[in-house]
Amino acid sequence: MTETRPQDSPAEIGGFRIEREIARGGMGVVYLGHDARLGRSVAVKMMHGDWNEDSCAAFEREARTIAQLSHPNVAVVHAFGEHEGACYLVMEYLEGQTLRELIDARGALPPDEAVALACDVASGMAAAHERGVVHRDLKPQNVVRTRDGLVKILDFGLAEKAARDLPDDLTRAVTEDSRIRGTVGYMAPEQIRGEPVGAPADVFALGVLLHELLTGRHPFPGKTRADVSTAVLRDPPAPLEGTPSVSGELRRVVERALAKDPAARYATAAGMLEDLRRVPSGDGARNAPSIAVLPFANMSSDPDNEYFTDGLAEEILNSLCRVDSLRVAARTSSFAFKGRNEDVREIGRQLGVRTVLEGSVRRSGDRLRITAQLVNVGDGYHLWSRRYDRKLEDVFAVQDEIAECIADSMEVVLTEREREAIATVKPADLRAYDYYLRGMQLLHRTTVTDIEQARSLFRRAVEIDPEYPLGYSGLTFTCGLLHMWIRPKPEYQEEADRASRRAVELGPAVATAHVARGFALTMTGDFPDAQVSFMRALELEPRNYEALYYYGRAAVAEGLLDKAAGLFRRAAEVNPDDFHAPTMLISVLGGLEDRAEEQREWARLALERVERHLELYPDDVRAVYFGSGHWAHLGEPEQAVTWARRALEMAPGEPGVRYNVACTYAHIDREEEALDLLERNIDSGWGYLSWIEKDADLKSLREHPRFRKLLGKLAARDAHPPAGG
Secondary structure, X not given: OOOOOOOOOOOEEOOEEEEEEEEEOOOEXXXXXXXXXOOXXXXXXXXXXXXXXXXXXXXXXHHHHHHHHXXXXXXXXXXXXXXXXXXXXXXXXXXXXXXXXHHXXXXXXXXXXXXXXXXXHHHHHHHHHHOOEEOOOXXXXXXXXXXXXXXXXXXXXXXXXXXXXXXXXXXXXXXXXXXXXXXXXXXXXXXXXXXXXXXXXXXXXXXXXXXXXHHOOXXXXXXXXXXXXXXXXXXXXXXXXXXXXXXHHHHHHHHHHOOXXXXXXXXXXXXXXXXXXXXXXXXOOOOOOEEEEOOOEEXXXXXXXXXXXXXXXXXXXXXXXXXXXXXXXXXXXXXXXXXXXXXXXXXXXXXXXXXXXXXXXXXXXXXXXXXXXXXEOOOOOEEEEEEXXXXXXXXXXXXXXXXXXXXXXXXXXXXXXXXXXXXXXXXXXXHHHHHHHHHHHHHOOOOHHHHHHHHHHHHHHHHHOOOOHHHHHHXXXXXXXXXXXXXXXXXXXXXXXXXXXXXXXXXOOOHHHHHHHHHXXXXXXXXXXXXXXXXXXXXXXXXXXXXHHHXXXXXXXXXOHHHHHHHHHHHHHHOOXXXXXXXXXXHHHOOOOOOHHHHHHHHHHHHHHHHHHHHHOOOOHHHHHHHHHHHHXXXXXXXXXXXXXXHHHHOOOOHHHHHHHHHHHHHOOOHHHHHHHHHHHHHOOOOOHHHHOOOHHHHHXXXXXXXXXXXXXXXXXXXXXXXXX
């Protein structure tokens, strides 16, 4: 924000001491305030004196809108109230410059920097869209880049939700208000015409903003507001072809965002974000801080130490994932290069990162030698290199030191929360850590045998160290997977409940422990308490993929499909290589009205992710059966059947394979084959009733007598579960 001339300001508003006026806009005045209770500066936005009941309702709607988003790229709201007959809003105070000031000062930005900024804005807007919130006044003046490099969206004063999501009184205000509101030049054509607007209108504004970042000029120039409005309605945007270094991929993103027809744009900011993240730069990497952590080489004489070296690298990777401003390549992508002697610059290009961490571990008795190198993929040179000769018990300190060195080398400013989050959770006994790493290695493989073995290893970890929260978290997940998807037994459910309670008791500040507790509560149908656990995990780590993914699955089991869709979108955004969350989103969208086009768009995206994954892991049967479902949603039944049969041939005895192929068959009118597969699963003791009866992929079967009979079998079994272990 830019400070304005001093004004007559109140001394205090709502308990916040007012220091000076810092901005003035169409709806009100913004003051710099001080929160004495927490010792922090705040921004206090107060409405003009000529307010009325409708405008105050809009102001309160802004407060509620921002409060529900809880996203790192959306400014935080602290309070809302009335002062001397006028409404006020208290938000975090942001020191930095607006993107308007940035463009005016620098003109065209390098494409990498422009794309990085646009990605942050799109990320915040994707969170708004998943909640049904449309900003309606997105522009460079309403986006701030702080001194720490964080990008924050401001001023949701014109934001609205879809009428069906609003209380009755606000619904009338939205549907009856036909005024054209927004800022000329950033309003989409339909907004200028006074037509109803949705998320594509924000996508248009984001396209204008990105065009300005790339060129330093507005894409629809004009001397007057009328000229600009006419250009938006009638003229194509100023071309990008002459702009140096703007790739064809980036031009296509901008052109799609600026399409006159809202149906031709991205349905939401999430789709645009996905494409922006795929835009290559001149050296194959984005200028935003990004890293891939490769599996460390095992230099020990014992090849069995492989689990230890992999686990050490994965723990560093997980720590770095907790840094909001650092983009980290997913484990499945970076670990695909294990044992492959490829040039680190080529690895960086394939993974789309600026830096790569590689290293080696030599373990002998209670001694460790760990080497680590951070490499710039642009030129292949080391940014730093370290060797650690330590005792085995010092492995956690080494992990923490490497993570902090990476952040320092990449000039990433860690918040206090992030600095605490990247610290490794240490067991009292190193043997427990050993068993935990072995269990995690098996859990990644996800076959029945691997999960059962992982359960035994996690059990051993907590026997050795009864106060190790991660051991209990791992035990929760293995018991939960066995109970829900392989063979339901009361002992699995009870053990998951006990283990998750203990994980939270021992690790109240460990996000993974709260995810485990939410997962266990979902198994028992206690969705309100599960939500509390998942929300706590996200407070600790806002970009925790597992929290978003399993929270989404809990919402599906509860029948809250809109909520589930938003969570899966966020999970897909957090991990751009993952195909599980997009697959779940596609299924959920099938259960919602008027989402067919969005469903197809996500199916295309998910299939691309699956195909990239299979290039690295051709034997991953999950990717194959999920891919079969994507072909079905794209209207390609022959391809769907080919992939489905391939999955069944790869793992004919796996219940998860049969279930997901049944979902594919149900979607392409092969109902009897789908029911055959479901019946084989249920007769073998498999089945999760609250999921199956709500799974949108099976909706074509819901009235089929055989399907109703199968649900009856599951209900009877849940009422009288099998005894024994």
